[in-house]
Amino acid sequence: MNNHEIDYKLYGDDMQFVEVELDPQETVIAEAGSLMMMEDGIQMETIFGDGAGSSGKGIMGKLMGAGKRVLTGESLFMTTFTNVGSGKKHxxxxxxxxxxxxxxxxxxYGGKIVCQKDAFLAAAxxxxIGIEFQRKLGAGFFGGEGFIMQKLEGDGMTFVHAGGTIIEKQLRAGETLRVDTGCLVAMTKDVNYDIEMVKGVKTALFGGEGLFFATLxxxxxxxxxSLPxxxxxxxxxxxxxxxxxxKSSDEGSIAGGLFNMLGGK
Structure with missing residues (x-):
């Protein structure tokens, strides 16, 4: 194991948070602003870059890591939380x-997960946390996530978040799943991701589901x-x-209609 081994517990249903248990000298990294609470004995430090081995990188390595995060729309900085006490901390x-x-x-999952660019929450x-470029123009222009997605690499625990209810689907070799372009959260590295145009002019224009599917x-x-x-x-x-x-335009029209009915001008 190159990553720190951390234990965790999830709380809640639709507004979840994850509690990470840290042994002495264990560290978890997280997106800036995602902290909910921490116990005494945990040292918080802001780091520059992608959070993996930053202390061992030169300035160019740190700049490259930070640049990758900017391309995915994230902050230049991440935050580490290290247990500097003698017992378990949360x-x-x-x-x-x-x-x-x-x-x-x-x-x-083979040491790599590709996910939507704002999905990462925390990790050992x-x-x-890097970037994954879409090699195909169609997937880049019409994939809902653009050319750039996040990739999470290592051999430890990581936590990603998404909207609504989440379902994991296992695809066999050659099996294809079509999904709305915004509903894809993450996939393993061997899944082939592409874009397919909705067939039929009427369906594409009036179906209400957009012009493209993501094909996995x-x-x-x-x-x-379920809810991007x-x-x-x-x-x-x-x-x-x-x-x-x-007031919204709908509220205004309703109120105006009632006012006119009651004899107003």
């Missing part, structure tokens, strides 16, 4: 929006989310007040 990390936290032991020290071809494991954050955000934005008076 630190908890919360997901940023309603959904599930998925614990993944990278040693069970030693896990590398096995063998391997894929994780699918982009879908949730678009519904919230559509329902938000759109008029200077603070």
């Amino acid at each position: 630190a908890s990390f919360a997901s940023p929006y309603p959904g599930k936290i998925i614990p993944l032991d990278l040693s069970r 020290k030693g896990v590398t 071809k096995g063998p391997g494991s894929v994780w699918i989310q 954050f982009s879908r949730l955000a678009s519904r919230v934005f559509a329902a938000a007040p759109q008029t200077p008076g603070g």
Whole structure:
């Protein structure tokens, strides 16, 4: 094992957090801002780069790690939490929006998981958070996640989060699964990821599901989310007040209709 071995426990249902148990000198890395609480005896430190072996890298290595994180839309910095006490200590990390936290032991999945670019939450020290470029133009332009996705490499525990309910699907060799482009959370390294256009002009234009599917071809494991954050955000934005008076256009039209019915002008 090159990674620190950490124990954990998940709490909650739709608003989950993960509690990590650290033995003396064990370390967990996490995205900046994901900490929920930690016990006395845990030392917190902000690091520059991807969080894996940063102390042993030169300045160029650290800059490369930080640059990769900028490309995925993340912060230049990560935070480490190290147990500097004599007994077991606990630190908890919360997901940023309603959904599930998925614990993944990278040693069970060939040492690498590819996931959507904002899915990473926390991991044992030693896990590398890098970038995965989509080699195909179609997947890059229309894949919902763009050309760049995150890759998590190592042999330790890592935690990713996604919206709604999460399901893991096992794909046999040659088996294909079509999913909405925003619903893909993560996949193992051997899964072939591509984009397929919806067939039929009427279905594409009026089906309400977009013009493209993500096609995932096995063998391997894929994780699918029922509620992508982009879908949730678009519904919230559509329902938000759109008029200077603070009411949405729908509310204004209903109120105006009632006012007219009651004899107002």
